[in-house]
Amino acid sequence: MAPFFALKIYKIINVYIFSLLTYYVLVLNPIKLWGSGMRILKDISVSAVLAGFVAVLVGFSSSVAIVFHAAxxxxxxxxxxxxWIVALGIGMATTGFCLSLYYRAPVVTAWSTPGAALLATSLEGASYPEAIGAFIFSALLMVLVGVTGMFNRLVALIPLPIACAMLAGILLQFGLSIFTSLQSEMLMVVTMTLGYLLSKKVYPRYAILVVLFIGFAYLVLDNDVVFNNPSFTIGALIWTSPEWNLGAILGVGLPLFLVTMSSQNIPGAAVLKVNGYQVPASSLVGWTGVASMVLAPFGGYAISLAAITAAICTGDESHPDKTKRYVAGLSAGLFYLLAAVFASSIVVLFASLPIEMVAALAGLALLGTIGNNIRTALDPEETREAALITFLMTASGASLFGIASAFWGIVFGVICLIIQKKWR
Structure with a gap:
C-alpha cells in the first residue's frame, strides 16, 4: 500500500510542477517574454547559433551510444x-533554454555520460521499474543540493586557476583528437584544419562554420561514406511506474548522483565560472534535478550541467561579446528539442557521421578555450604547481573509488595549495 501512495504522490508532484511552470510562462510572464524576445532578436548572431548546433552535434554523436549501452x-x-532519448532531449532543451534566458548566460545542460557508463555496469539484477526508482532518488538528491545552496558553497571554494586547470584537463583529449584522427582520415582532417586556420585570419567568428561546411562537403563527395537514409519519424514518451527497492536505490541511485555531481556538475559550473558568468550554481543544479525527477519515468535518468559542450558555447568563437553568448545556450536548447522530437531519425543520422569528423570538429571548436584556460591556470606563479597537478590528474582520466578524475584533480590541486600556504 505504501508504494502505491508514494507513486500517487510522485505523479501529483509532477503534475503540480508542470502546471506551475505553465502558469508562470503563459499567465504571469507574457510581457517579460515579449521583451526577452525583442532583445534576443537584437543579440542573435550566426556564430552563436552555430555554436549551439555544434554543441548538440558533438554531444549527441559522441555519447549517444553509451546511453543505448546503459539501456x-x-x-x-x-x-x-x-x-529515453526523447525524455533526455526534452529535459536538456527546457533546462538549457529557460536557464540561459533567465540568467542571460550560455547555460548548456546534458545527459550524464559518466552516469550512463555507470548504469551500463551496475544495473545487473535490477528490473526497469526499480531502475526508475533509483533515477528518481538520484534526482531528489540533486534537488536537495540545489535548494540548500550546498553546491554554491562548494564551487566558491575552488580557486580560479584550479578551475581553469581542471577544465583544460577535461578538454585536452578533444584537442589531441584532432591529430589522432589523422591516422585514419588524414585528408579530411587536414582540410578541416587548414580551413579553420585560414578562416580565423579572415572571418574568425565564422571559423567553425567553415569547418562544418568542409566536413559535410567532404562527406558528400566521398563515396565511401554511406548515410542510412533515415525517415523522419517522431519519437514518443513511454511511462514506466517506479518501484522502490533499497538495494537499487543505494547501489544505483546514490552512485549515479555522486558520479553526476563529480563528473558533470562541478566541471559544468567551472566552465561558467572561468568564463566570467556569475550565476548561482546551486540553482542550476536544482533545476536539472527537477527536470530529471519529472522525466525519470520516461527514461530521463540524469540531466546535469554540461562541461565540454558548454565550453563550445561560452568561448570567444561563440561571440566576442560575452553578454550575447546566451544565444548559444538558447540555440542548443532548440536543437536539443528538435533532436528529441525526431529522436529515432537523429540517432540513425548521427551514427552515420564518421568519428574522425566529429572529433576534429570538437577539437577545433575547443582549441581557443583550451589555450585560454591553460594560460590562466599557469600564469600565477604562486598557484602554478597546484594548477599543474590539477591539470595532469584530470587529463589522466584516472578514476579512483569510482569517482572521475576531474573531481580528484580539484582535490589534489586544493590540497597542494593548502600545503604550500602552510609551508610559507
Whole structure:
C-alpha cells in the first residue's frame, strides 16, 4: 500500500510542477517574454547559433551510444530506448533554454555520460521499474543540493586557476583528437584544419562554420561514406511506474548522483565560472534535478550541467561579446528539442557521421578555450604547481573509488595549495 501512495504522490508532484511552470510562462510572464524576445532578436548572431548546433552535434554523436549501452543493460525494447532519448532531449532543451534566458548566460545542460557508463555496469539484477526508482532518488538528491545552496558553497571554494586547470584537463583529449584522427582520415582532417586556420585570419567568428561546411562537403563527395537514409519519424514518451527497492536505490541511485555531481556538475559550473558568468550554481543544479525527477519515468535518468559542450558555447568563437553568448545556450536548447522530437531519425543520422569528423570538429571548436584556460591556470606563479597537478590528474582520466578524475584533480590541486600556504 505504501508504494502505491508514494507513486500517487510522485505523479501529483509532477503534475503540480508542470502546471506551475505553465502558469508562470503563459499567465504571469507574457510581457517579460515579449521583451526577452525583442532583445534576443537584437543579440542573435550566426556564430552563436552555430555554436549551439555544434554543441548538440558533438554531444549527441559522441555519447549517444553509451546511453543505448546503459539501456541494453536492462534489455529494453527499441521503443523504450527511443523514449529515453526523447525524455533526455526534452529535459536538456527546457533546462538549457529557460536557464540561459533567465540568467542571460550560455547555460548548456546534458545527459550524464559518466552516469550512463555507470548504469551500463551496475544495473545487473535490477528490473526497469526499480531502475526508475533509483533515477528518481538520484534526482531528489540533486534537488536537495540545489535548494540548500550546498553546491554554491562548494564551487566558491575552488580557486580560479584550479578551475581553469581542471577544465583544460577535461578538454585536452578533444584537442589531441584532432591529430589522432589523422591516422585514419588524414585528408579530411587536414582540410578541416587548414580551413579553420585560414578562416580565423579572415572571418574568425565564422571559423567553425567553415569547418562544418568542409566536413559535410567532404562527406558528400566521398563515396565511401554511406548515410542510412533515415525517415523522419517522431519519437514518443513511454511511462514506466517506479518501484522502490533499497538495494537499487543505494547501489544505483546514490552512485549515479555522486558520479553526476563529480563528473558533470562541478566541471559544468567551472566552465561558467572561468568564463566570467556569475550565476548561482546551486540553482542550476536544482533545476536539472527537477527536470530529471519529472522525466525519470520516461527514461530521463540524469540531466546535469554540461562541461565540454558548454565550453563550445561560452568561448570567444561563440561571440566576442560575452553578454550575447546566451544565444548559444538558447540555440542548443532548440536543437536539443528538435533532436528529441525526431529522436529515432537523429540517432540513425548521427551514427552515420564518421568519428574522425566529429572529433576534429570538437577539437577545433575547443582549441581557443583550451589555450585560454591553460594560460590562466599557469600564469600565477604562486598557484602554478597546484594548477599543474590539477591539470595532469584530470587529463589522466584516472578514476579512483569510482569517482572521475576531474573531481580528484580539484582535490589534489586544493590540497597542494593548502600545503604550500602552510609551508610559507
Amino acid at each position: 541494453d543493460a536492462l534489455m529494453l525494447s527499441d521503443s523504450i530506448k527511443i523514449s
